[in-house]
Amino acid sequence: MKVTWDIFCTVVDNYGDIGVTWRLARQLAAEHNLAVRLWVDDLGAFVRLCPSAAAAAPMQWQQGVEVRQWPAQWPAEAVGQVVIGAFACQLPHGLEQAMAAQPAPPLWLNLDYLSAEPWVEGCHGLPSPQANGLRKMFFFPGFTERTGGLLREASLLARREAFDAEARNGFLLALGVEVEAGARLISLFAYENPQLGSWLDALAVDPCPTHLLVPHGRILGDLGHWLGEAQLAVGAVHRRGALTVQVLPFVSQDDYDRLLWCCDFNAVRGEDSFVRAQWAGAPLLWHIYIQEENAHWEKLEAFLALYRQGLSEAAGHALTGLWRAWNMDRPMAEAWQALQPHWQEISAHARHWRAAQAAQPDLATKLVQFYRNSL
Structure with missing residues (x-):
């Protein structure tokens, strides 16, 4: 069974948020043999980057990635082994409770914004304990070895x-x-x-x-x-x-x-x-x-x-x-x-x-x- 990764993206402004998460989702599926679900709150913005996509489809497959409409409340389905909230977005209502109810809680990552500031190296990979017993880990992209690196497909x-x-x-x-x-x-x-x-x-x-x-x-x-x-x-x-x-x-x-x-x-x-x-x-x-x-x-x-x-x-x-x-x-x-x-x-x-x-x-x-x- 493939490991499932859930990636959540709120389109705040322009196309940077969805641009980063869409590239990441494709690469994780294509190069690391993962089952990736990309949850997006604005599929209209997604269509601009992926013209073959449908803006009104609650679920669709695009380039090996399951693309889902952001739910108002977490549906009654299994949570992935990894949950990524991109750029500190608030996860769908009920998802944290579903994560905490798992026998083995998923790895919860906050994929943060890219920065070259020196403090990023010290914060990359640190945990943030939550009131419900879960731990959210901070993952910082960056330009040095002590950060999370940059998006780059193997063939790029x-x-x-x-x-x-x-x-x-x-x-x-x-x-x-x-x-x-x-x-x-x-x-x-x-x-x-x-x-x-x-x-x-x-x-x-x-x-x-x-x-x-x-x-x-x-x-x-x-x-x-x-x-x-x-x-x-x-x-x-x-x-x-x-x-x-x-x-x-x-x-x-x-x-x-x-x-x-x-x-x-x-x-x-x-x-x-x-x-x-x-x-x-x-x-x-x-x-x-x-x-x-x-x-x-x-x-x-x-x-x-x-x-x-x-x-x-x-x-x-x-x-x-x-x-x-x-x-x-x-x-x-x-x-x-x-x-x-x-x-x-x-x-x-x-x-x-x-x-x-x-x-x-x-x-x-x-x-x-x-x-x-x-x-």
């Missing part, structure tokens, strides 16, 4: 390596993208940002032509304001100076990976696309999820302190300046121009960082090992 880097120029051209043509010779290809997936205009102004006058690919999302309002267009249709192409802007449809996770592989620079947001851009091995710009009282700045600085190790002082300063400008509402033009002399160095650094992260066990593997050690 091999597929990335096999994605050659011919595959790249075919993928872009299927999206209706034709890039002029010598143009730099950039992807942009971000939250609303008032500094978008200053960055686009810089790209428009840059000596190097740029083709900017913008998947459908929240940044389109700011992009339309800069272009003077109230509505930006998918597939529309706009040109201003050296800059070509093209709006893409919202694509599946696998196609988004390929889009990142195609590009010379990737501006990403949140958690899921942030990690996938690192596996793409190209320079990137992270738009971190905004928190009250700018608490997200500490997380940004913690990652920058880690990521810039190995860069020259000048390149590290330029990269840090760009990320701070994008996330702290500062003009982007000067920061973008300051990065250009270091392009080759930051490109090589992105590949070195990918290799260093790939040398560590991935998140799914560490979760499975954590479960085995708990038996």
Whole structure:
């Protein structure tokens, strides 16, 4: 009998929560021979990432995973041997009682948000005793050996390596993208940002032509304001100076990976696309999820302190300046121009960082090992 894992996801905002849990569920089922049930409270968001799914189905099978509609109350069925509450979500009513009633209570894990902050290493794997006698364990993804690692399928880097120029051209043509010779290809997936205009102004006058690919999302309002267009249709192409802007449809996770592989620079947001851009091995710009009282700045600085190790002082300063400008509402033009002399160095650094992260066990593997050690 396969071991059953129940993963619970509340879609709070955007697609980061469901993006992470859907990738994790697929990998646990495909690579670790587990029976995985993914419980989602907003199947409409799930369909955006998995177009073959049905938004109204209370139960369906997708890519080896049993996807279930989040129940108002836990149904009368067996609890899995592992229960994961993603990102501190509240479990369905009655589930904790069902867990406590088991002869051998399941391993209860809180899969937390990704962070490079130093305190994460000390909290990873710690228990939190509950009033009902259960123990909830904290599991932190991260970038160091003493954390839970990053999501990475076993075949990911091999597929990335096999994605050659011919595959790249075919993928872009299927999206209706034709890039002029010598143009730099950039992807942009971000939250609303008032500094978008200053960055686009810089790209428009840059000596190097740029083709900017913008998947459908929240940044389109700011992009339309800069272009003077109230509505930006998918597939529309706009040109201003050296800059070509093209709006893409919202694509599946696998196609988004390929889009990142195609590009010379990737501006990403949140958690899921942030990690996938690192596996793409190209320079990137992270738009971190905004928190009250700018608490997200500490997380940004913690990652920058880690990521810039190995860069020259000048390149590290330029990269840090760009990320701070994008996330702290500062003009982007000067920061973008300051990065250009270091392009080759930051490109090589992105590949070195990918290799260093790939040398560590991935998140799914560490979760499975954590479960085995708990038996």
